[in-house]
Amino acid sequence: MKRLLVLLTLVGVACSTPVSYEGYNYTLSIDGRLDTTSDGLYELTLNPSDNSIQTIHRVTGQLLNNGEEPYPPQPVSWESSHEWILSDTAYSVVRRTINVLGEWVVVDTINVAGFSGETVPTINGYSISGTGGEINTVIAPITEMRGDTMTVRASYKELTEYIEIILK
Numbered sequence: 001m002k003r004l005l006v007l008l009t010l011v012g013v014a015c016s017t018p019v020s021y022e023g024y025n026y027t028l029s030i031d032g033r034l035d036t037t038s039d040g041l042y043e044l045t046l047n048p049s050d051n052s053i054q055t056i057h058r059v060t061g062q063l064l065n066n067g068e069e070p071y072p073p074q075p076v077s078w079e080s081s082h083e084w085i086l087s088d089t090a091y092s093v094v095r096r097t098i099n100v101l102g103e104w105v106v107v108d109t110i111n112v113a114g115f116s117g118e119t120v121p122t123i124n125g126y127s128i129s130g131t132g133g134e135i136n137t138v139i140a141p142i143t144e145m146r147g148d149t150m151t152v153r154a155s156y157k158e159l160t161e162y163i164e165i166i167l168k
Contacts, residue, residue, distance in 0.1 A: 030061030080123040081151040
């Protein structure tokens, strides 16, 4: 018994042409949850802070089978056109505890090195359809990507759909 998922991510909230297999009729809508340009591209304003160079944003959608939530829940894979290379070579892990006076006290600090050159994806790679067929992923572009257009691809088996997000 095979279930097939149609992923649509072209522009805004849209529905793809249903795909039918032996009584299953899957449709997918996807929403970048952002304002769009006159060309239908989403726009995400990157918001750098002192705490992080990443901007966290949720992309959502809905997977339905014959107009209803699929059962069992179905897996969706996600990819983006962007990734970045970690340049930090060290970080510290600080362990703390609360003393008898209710104050934080540093117990131990461990310095870790060796992650320079590691590739960091800008998207969570997998999700599972949930209540009402809702699907979600999170993107996290970095400030150096400002001015780029990120393509987000969702796939299930041989079906693939896209949305594009301008990083402002």
